[in-house]
Amino acid sequence: MRILVVDDEKEIRELVRDVLIDDGYEVDEASDGKAAIDKAAAQRFDLVFCDVKMAPIDGFAVLREFRETQPQAEVILMTGHGSLEAALEAVREGAVDYICKPFEIDDVSAMARAALDRQRLKREPNEARAEAMHAGDEPEFSGLIGRSPAMIEILKTVGRIAPTNLPVLICGESGTGKEVIARTIHQNSLRATKPFIAVNCGALTETLLETELFGHVRGAFTGAQMPRRGLFEEADGGTLLLDEITETSPAFQVKLLRVLQENEVKRVGANIATRVNVRVIATTNRDPEKLVENGFFRQDLLYRLNVITLTLPPLRDRQSDIHLMIESFIKRYTQPGRSRVRVSAEALRVLENYRWPGNVRELRHTIQRLTVLNSGGVIRLEDIPPRLLEGDGSEEVTEIPIANGSSPMLATTRNGKMLTWAEVEQNYLHQVLRETHGNKKQAAEIMGIDRKTLSRMVDRYQINLDLLKGNS
Numbered sequence: 001m002r003i004l005v006v007d008d009e010k011e012i013r014e015l016v017r018d019v020l021i022d023d024g025y026e027v028d029e030a031s032d033g034k035a036a037i038d039k040a041a042a043q044r045f046d047l048v049f050c051d052v053k054m055a056p057i058d059g060f061a062v063l064r065e066f067r068e069t070q071p072q073a074e075v076i077l078m079t080g081h082g083s084l085e086a087a088l089e090a091v092r093e094g095a096v097d098y099i100c101k102p103f104e105i106d107d108v109s110a111m112a113r114a115a116l117d118r119q120r121l122k123r124e125p126n127e128a129r130a131e132a133m134h135a136g137d138e139p140e141f142s143g144l145i146g147r148s149p150a151m152i153e154i155l156k157t158v159g160r161i162a163p164t165n166l167p168v169l170i171c172g173e174s175g176t177g178k179e180v181i182a183r184t185i186h187q188n189s190l191r192a193t194k195p196f197i198a199v200n201c202g203a204l205t206e207t208l209l210e211t212e213l214f215g216h217v218r219g220a221f222t223g224a225q226m227p228r229r230g231l232f233e234e235a236d237g238g239t240l241l242l243d244e245i246t247e248t249s250p251a252f253q254v255k256l257l258r259v260l261q262e263n264e265v266k267r268v269g270a271n272i273a274t275r276v277n278v279r280v281i282a283t284t285n286r287d288p289e290k291l292v293e294n295g296f297f298r299q300d301l302l303y304r305l306n307v308i309t310l311t312l313p314p315l316r317d318r319q320s321d322i323h324l325m326i327e328s329f330i331k332r333y334t335q336p337g338r339s340r341v342r343v344s345a346e347a348l349r350v351l352e353n354y355r356w357p358g359n360v361r362e363l364r365h366t367i368q369r370l371t372v373l374n375s376g377g378v379i380r381l382e383d384i385p386p387r388l389l390e391g392d393g394s395e396e397v398t399e400i401p402i403a404n405g406s407s408p409m410l411a412t413t414r415n416g417k418m419l420t421w422a423e424v425e426q427n428y429l430h431q432v433l434r435e436t437h438g439n440k441k442q443a444a445e446i447m448g449i450d451r452k453t454l455s456r457m458v459d460r461y462q463i464n465l466d467l468l469k470g471n472s
Contacts, residue, residue, distance in 0.1 A: 033057025172312030194238030220269025
């Protein structure tokens with residue numbers, strides 16, 4: 001891997017160069033932005049360590065030049081605390097990571113290794129991992145199952161950001177799988193062998209949360225008989241998940257912001273801070289931007305946390321994934337020695353049309369109960385919990401006259417809102433394929449189209465015919 005180091009401070013430039021050469025990389029250097037751009041025109045680089053504040057051409061101009069002329073090259077920004085906010089913005093525009101001065105030598109080596117691993121993965125796709133994430137073979141990835149466009153984009157983004165050290169903010173309703181996403185990011189990062197620690201910020205008082213995260217010294221408060229390491233120290237080298245971060249108080253947010261800025265934590269009652277190397281992932285089921293507008297969440301803290309933002313769709317917006325998830329959960333919860341149960345077409349229709357206000361968590365618990373308690377080999381309509389049959393979130397079908405000869409057509413609405421034509425078409429296709437148990441010839445005859453058109457529709461809506469075959 002060929003690396004370019006750009007910094008107008010000779011001591012820093014040579015330090016980074018020497019570290020990388022000792023690690024076995026081929027390294028070139030540039031003393032300012034203009035020299036870096038000239039070198040980019042003459043040779044190809046895989047990775048660039050670039051200072052932000054340089055004259056007359058700064059690090060942002062160097063970043064833009066490489067994004068345009070050498071898009072394969074990854075750019076890591078080197079910045080002081082004063083320009084960190086600008087560096088974070090540059091990360092959003094294409095830099096893969098940033099490193100704050102003064103930095104540890106090991107941080108430079110780790111970032112270079114991460115870049116090398118990312119580029120190796122691009123050249124040698126990890127087919128085993130892709131297959132597991134696609135088919136849901138690994139239980140801990142169950143919440144990531146899906147072929148809907150929304151989930152495909154989520155999976156792509158997770159794959160891109162996992163090897164970096166960037167902080168991530170995961171937004172979404174309760175039960176959408178935010179912690180599953182966070183664990184997946186950790187498991188696919190270079191920190192995978194280090195701790196992954198999660199703490200629910202909304203479940204603890206401000207005082208308890210502070211001691212839980214930062215630790216305390218002996219005598220810091222009544223009952224503090226022994227010193228205790230906080231979760232930031234316990235997660236050193238790994239990942240710390242701050243679940244429901246927007247439930248914290250403004251006073252606590254100030255303390256957390258200092259930890260994120262300085263990469264060091266001071267135990268309650270201590271005078272000396274301890275340096276930590278922790279990747280922070282935060283989650284929330286609320287709109288953080290609105291909380292900032294209303295004064296309930298600090299804008300500067302949000303700016304630190306949402307360098308990368310993932311917004312998970314609710315289950316009701318990824319209806320085409322429900323069948324896949326049901327089959328995966330049945331496989332997961334089928335006890336050893338028992339045959340896997342099937343889902344009847346009528347029961348499946350109810351499960352797919354239900355709104356699932358509890359999202360993936362509610363679906364998982366429902367299928368777990370239906371699987372464990374089933375004794376007939378088939379989950380039928382009478383096995384479905386009554387609350388799912390009472391119309392909570394089920395589609396309201398309204399007859400609306402639409403020109404089609406002399407007969408009206410049925411258009412489907414959900415909670416009074418008309419579905420798009422694509423949604424109507426997808427629902428109709430699902431229904432026909434369920435009734436024909438995935439038989440494309442019969443489905444095409446019912447729909448009045450040829451098999452080639454049907455196949456294109458199946459591909460467009462990413463329907464797994466194998467899951468439909470055999471259901472009765």
